[in-house]
Amino acid sequence: xxxxxPYTTLPSVLLLGPSGAGKTALLxxxxxxxxxxxxxxxxAVAQTHTSQVPSTVELAVSTDTxxxxxxxxxxxTDLDAxxxxxxxxxxxxxxxxxxxxxxxxxxxxxxxITPSSVASASPSAETHKSKLKALIFTVDAASLAADDDxxxxxxxTTAEYLYDxxxxxxxxxxxRSGSRAPASVPVLVAANKLDLFTALPAxxxxxxxxxxxxxxxxxxxxxxxxxGVGVDVGAGGAGEEEGEGWLGGYGNDxxxxxxxxxxxxxxxVLGGNVIGEGPGxxxxxxxxxxxx
Ligand code: GTP
Ligand code: MG
Numbered sequence: 699x700x701x702x703x704p705y706t707t708l709p710s711v712l713l714l715g716p717s718g719a720g721k722t723a724l725l726x727x728x729x730x731x732x733x734x735x736x737x738x739x740x741x742a743v744a745q746t747h748t749s750q751v752p753s754t755v756e757l758a759v760s761t762d763t764x765x766x767x768x769x770x771x772x773x774x775t776d777l778d779a780x781x782x783x784x785x786x787x788x789x790x791x792x793x794x795x796x797x798x799x800x801x802x803x804x805x806x807x808x809x810x811i812t813p814s815s816v817a818s819a820s821p822s823a824e825t826h827k828s829k830l831k832a833l834i835f836t837v838d839a840a841s842l843a844a845d846d847d848x849x850x851x852x853x854x855t856t857a858e859y860l861y862d863x864x865x866x867x868x869x870x871x872x873x874r875s876g877s878r879a880p881a882s883v884p885v886l887v888a889a890n891k892l893d894l895f896t897a898l899p900a901x902x903x904x905x906x907x908x909x910x911x912x913x914x915x916x917x918x919x920x921x922x923x924x925x926g927v928g929v930d931v932g933a934g935g936a937g938e939e940e941g942e943g944w945l946g947g948y949g950n951d952x953x954x955x956x957x958x959x960x961x962x963x964x965x966x967v968l969g970g971n972v973i974g975e976g977p978g979x980x981x982x983x984x985x986x987x988x989x990x
Contacts, residue, residue: 708786709787709829710754712806713791713836714792714802714863715794715834715835718794719838720890721749721791721792722749723972724888728755728789728979729757751793752791752792752793752802756786756787757789758786759983760783760784760785761785761987773983787990788828799859805830807866811830830883832989833886838852838890839890839891839892839898839900839969842898853910856907857913860907861914864885864963884965885965887904888970889968889969891971892970893973893975908952908954911946915945918943946960947960968985
């Protein structure tokens with residue numbers, strides 16, 4: 699064993715979720731955080747387009763314990779100006795389009811990421827592998843509410859993507875052996891667009907996703923769906939233990955995110971919004987800060 703780590707790069711947080719959920723908008727908001735209120739206007743954040751390639755920004759979150767009087771844990775805080783202790787990390791935006799997800803999912807199978815491009819001046823991050831610390835799965839809470847009885851509704855397509863993400867993490871957990879275990883990666887389900895009056899509150903986003911994930915689990919275990927849709931992380935085949943291809947607690951009737959704790963995967967659902975009036979993005983930022 700080598701006592702020294704020859705090189706450490708910044709840890710990374712991966713943004714996943716279906717197209718239009720607000721990943722790029724969120725990244726833009728966090729990236730522009732330290733600027734004035736004026737620069738964070740809706741217009742600046744709203745100008746996004748369907749992402750085709752992953753993009754990475756370098757951010758810093760305060761590690762100071764927030765006291766009631768200061769607000770160091772906001773992405774708006776200019777850490778250089780306040781002199782707070784900062785922890786740097788990479789936020790990686792990925793395309794949500796179904797045909798472009800494979801690359802994002804492939805990141806999850808291993809514990810390291812090689813960011814494809816870093817916007818800020820950090821040449822080291824481009825050539826060195828980054829440790830995946832957390833995952834943010836962004837969900838459009840307004841469109842989840844919109845179409846309950848449509849078979850290809852946003853709920854089912856969103857849940858299918860989330861299913862692929864969680865099962866990949868679970869298979870990763872199974873692959874670990876002894877001391878070389880990949881660290882567990884917590885998942886934040888960011889219920890976005892709560893500024894819209896049609897949006898479901900976070901608690902409902904959670905229960906609807908859980909119900910849908912349970913349904914998908916049932917269907918996939920019956921082999922009615924092509925399981926090759928997701929990313930093959932090589933866990934399949936003859937050596938597979940009973941229940942290994944089953945998401946969450948084996949044999950459970952209903953699915954709940956808590957089941958993922960069996961595989962050391964914490965899943966939390968928090969509501970917020972990038973644009974407009976609402977709870978904002980501070981809780982998500984705080985969640986990141988506690989995990990990088
Ligand atoms: P892909 O790149 O296709 O995967 O999508 P994305 O997840 O990056 O979505 P993007 O950030 O481009 O946002 C899609 C649309 O949702 C944009 O028009 C955003 O302005 C809008 N949007 C993002 N966040 C919010 C929000 O909190 N509230 C509202 N009302 N709109 C939002
Ligand atoms: Mg995008």
